[in-house]
Amino acid sequence: MDITTSLLSMQAEASLAVILVVMLLADLIIREPGHRKLQILGCILMAVQLALNVVPAEGEAFGGMYRSTELASVVKTVLAAGTLLVFMQAGEWLGREDTRGKAGEFYLLTLSTLLGMFLMVSAGSFMLFYIGLELASIPMACLVAFDKYRHHSAEAGAKFILSSMFSSALMLYGLSLLYGTCGTMYFADMPALLAGTPLQVMAMVFFFAGLGFKVSLVPFHMWTPDVYQGAPTAVAGYLSVISKGAAAFAMAAVLLKVFGGMVHDWSLLLSVVTVLTITVGNVFAVLQTDLKRFMAYSSISQAGYIVLGALAGSGQGMASLVYYVIIYVAANLAVFGIIGTVEQHTGGKTGRSAYAGLYQTNPRLAFGMTLALFSLAGIPPFAGFFSKFFVFAAAFHAGHWLVVFLALVNTIISLYYYLLVVKAMYITPSDSPVPPFRADGLTRAGLLVCVAGVVVTGLVSGLYGLLSGAALH
Amino acid sequence: MEIEIHVIHYLVISTVMMFCGIYGFFTRKNLLALLISVELMLNAVNVNFAVFNRYLFPDRLEGHFFSLFGIAVAAAETAVAIAIIINVYRNVKQVLTDDITDLKG
Numbered sequence: 001m002d003i004t005t006s007l008l009s010m011q012a013e014a015s016l017a018v019i020l021v022v023m024l025l026a027d028l029i030i031r032e033p034g035h036r037k038l039q040i041l042g043c044i045l046m047a048v049q050l051a052l053n054v055v056p057a058e059g060e061a062f063g064g065m066y067r068s069t070e071l072a073s074v075v076k077t078v079l080a081a082g083t084l085l086v087f088m089q090a091g092e093w094l095g096r097e098d099t100r101g102k103a104g105e106f107y108l109l110t111l112s113t114l115l116g117m118f119l120m121v122s123a124g125s126f127m128l129f130y131i132g133l134e135l136a137s138i139p140m141a142c143l144v145a146f147d148k149y150r151h152h153s154a155e156a157g158a159k160f161i162l163s164s165m166f167s168s169a170l171m172l173y174g175l176s177l178l179y180g181t182c183g184t185m186y187f188a189d190m191p192a193l194l195a196g197t198p199l200q201v202m203a204m205v206f207f208f209a210g211l212g213f214k215v216s217l218v219p220f221h222m223w224t225p226d227v228y229q230g231a232p233t234a235v236a237g238y239l240s241v242i243s244k245g246a247a248a249f250a251m252a253a254v255l256l257k258v259f260g261g262m263v264h265d266w267s268l269l270l271s272v273v274t275v276l277t278i279t280v281g282n283v284f285a286v287l288q289t290d291l292k293r294f295m296a297y298s299s300i301s302q303a304g305y306i307v308l309g310a311l312a313g314s315g316q317g318m319a320s321l322v323y324y325v326i327i328y329v330a331a332n333l334a335v336f337g338i339i340g341t342v343e344q345h346t347g348g349k350t351g352r353s354a355y356a357g358l359y360q361t362n363p364r365l366a367f368g369m370t371l372a373l374f375s376l377a378g379i380p381p382f383a384g385f386f387s388k389f390f391v392f393a394a395a396f397h398a399g400h401w402l403v404v405f406l407a408l409v410n411t412i413i414s415l416y417y418y419l420l421v422v423k424a425m426y427i428t429p430s431d432s433p434v435p436p437f438r439a440d441g442l443t444r445a446g447l448l449v450c451v452a453g454v455v456v457t458g459l460v461s462g463l464y465g466l467l468s469g470a471a472l473h
Numbered sequence: 474m475e476i477e478i479h480v481i482h483y484l485v486i487s488t489v490m491m492f493c494g495i496y497g498f499f500t501r502k503n504l505l506a507l508l509i510s511v512e513l514m515l516n517a518v519n520v521n522f523a524v525f526n527r528y529l530f531p532d533r534l535e536g537h538f539f540s541l542f543g544i545a546v547a548a549a550e551t552a553v554a555i556a557i558i559i560n561v562y563r564n565v566k567q568v569l570t571d572d573i574t575d576l577k578g
Contacts, residue, residue, distance in 0.1 A: 094571065127542065129537070130539075130542070130543075130546075130561055131542065131546070132544045134549070134550070136548055138546075138549055138553050141553050141557060142553060142557075145557050145560060148560060149564075149566055150564075151561070151564030152575055152576060153566075154557065154560045154561045154563075154564050155561060155565075155573050155575055155576055156566075156576065157557040157558050157560070157561075158504060158558060158561050158573070159576075161550070161553055161554045161557055162504070162507050162508070162511065162554065164550075165508075165511045165515075165550050165554065166498055166514070168550075169494070169511055169514035169515050169518065170514075172515065172518040173491055173514070173517065173518050173521070174545065175518075175539075176518050176521035176522050176525065176539075177521070177538055179521075179522060179525055179526075179535070179539070180521065180525040180529060183525075183529065183530040183533065183535075184533075184535065185535055225576075226576040229576050230575075230576050246492055268575065371532070389475075471494070
């Protein structure tokens with residue numbers, strides 16, 4: 001197989017790389033102030049990317065280094081759709097005086113991280129996996145530190161890059177020990193050589209710890225709240241859904257494909273970590289008053305639910321994980337989009353008290369936020385209920401009934417703190433509520449898509465069937 | 474008397490490097506010292522890859538390539554990290570972790 005055929009079989013990555021180059025050239029050519037034109041171009045290009053890759057395709061290239069399954073292809077489409085939504089919501093923030101001049105860099109860095117996640121999701125060898133992971137996290141640090149003149153952003157950037165380096169060093173140490181015992185890094189050859197010797201178990205734990213940082217599982221979650229609070233809101237939203245979703249899927253895929261034979265070694269580890277993640281995330285979320293920090297803890301606990309799908313260790317589990325990620329992308333981006341637009345129109349307010357009386361002044365925003373929060377909490381008519389249901393069903397099917405029970409108890413706790421925000425918006429009286437404002441067109445369209453996703457995906461029952469078909473394929 | 478050097482000798486060094494790095498990462502207060510600790514960890518990994526390849530699988534090259542990639546990626550990470558640390562310094566005139574605590578709770 002020559003290089004051209006190899007590149008052609010990496011369809012999604014190839015088209016994204018072309019988009020990256022087009023964006024780079026456009027950033028050079030379009031004269032300032034070009035932030036609006038760049039945003040529209042970015043949205044159009046991402047829509048083209050979606051249209052080109054809407055049909056799930058399998059592909060293998062470079063002698064098995066790259067190997068994309070149908071399910072991975074679905075995940076890549078979901079990630080691209082989420083990125084499109086983030087682009088639509090980022091306009092107001094990028095139009096601000098101090099970020100206007102470097103709007104192009106935002107799109108470039110975001111697209112590079114997306115390319116990294118694509119490679120990570122469809123790696124066939126730990127070498128490509130590592131390159132993809134780093135391509136996804138180095139530009140992400142630049143994005144977190146994007147608001148150069150606000151020292152919260154710089155502090156968050158420093159915390160992010162240092163913890164990300166630390167975690168990849170841990171992961172690499174695990175990989176080096178695996179290489180020492182197997183002599184190969186290819187996913188296809190490794191399962192036969194992994195017998196669960198003590199050294200291999202230690203290597204697996206190091207690898208798991210390294211990826212646990214990226215997915216922000218407890219006890220590797222310490223960076224998450226600080227980074228989400230300090231990062232620009234659009235970036236925090238991107239980090240909480242796209243980056244987390246990609247890392248969680250990649251982790252589940254590696255645990256199943258490579259460490260499939262050591263399932264007894266990792267299933268106990270994963271169940272303890274899952275329960276801790278959900279519980280600790282919930283307990284700390286109750287205490288938060290800043291909405292960005294609150295959403296950080298909420299996303300930690302959601303990460304626990306996502307990896308519950310991996311715990312099932314089956315095709316059904318993978319399908320429920322991807323389904324969960326789809327719903328989570330829609331709901332979480334709606335919340336972050338609303339936090340972002342309120343922040344831009346109130347001069348940077350993100351505290352929960354600022355939302356008091358939002359229903360009187362901006363009823364539609366308050367309603368959208370309520371629907372998204374209900375979906376995150378898992379209240380029946382909305383999609384979040386079904387995604388939680390499928391994940392629980394998959395884990396229960398695999399016999400992890402205690403973990404499912406504890407997760408269920410936590411769902412009820414989470415309802416309390418999501419409702420605190422709803423209460424602030426609808427019931428708490430306020431002397432100075434957020435004044436009525438009208439967000440710009442693309443932001444409103446993006447929020448509408450998110451909220452529609454939350455409501456409609458719950459009612460369209462065929463989606464999960466399609467996913468599990470792709471998983472078993 | 475000649476001493477023969479085996480895999481185990483290299484592994485002792487790389488393990489010591491790795492855990493010195495981890496220890497440093499948790500105890501140091503200066504952002505640059507944290508960065509140096511992480512570099513120590515990454516280099517321990519590179520030593521591991523090179524040694525495993527040289528002694529256990531001499532007919533293949535994967536480990537050597539992995540350490541090459543590791544070195545290149547570590548350089549990119551360090552460049553970004555130092556840029557961010559400079560930015561932190563410009564904002565708060567400090568690179569000690571005890572003084573960079575605006576975000577907490």
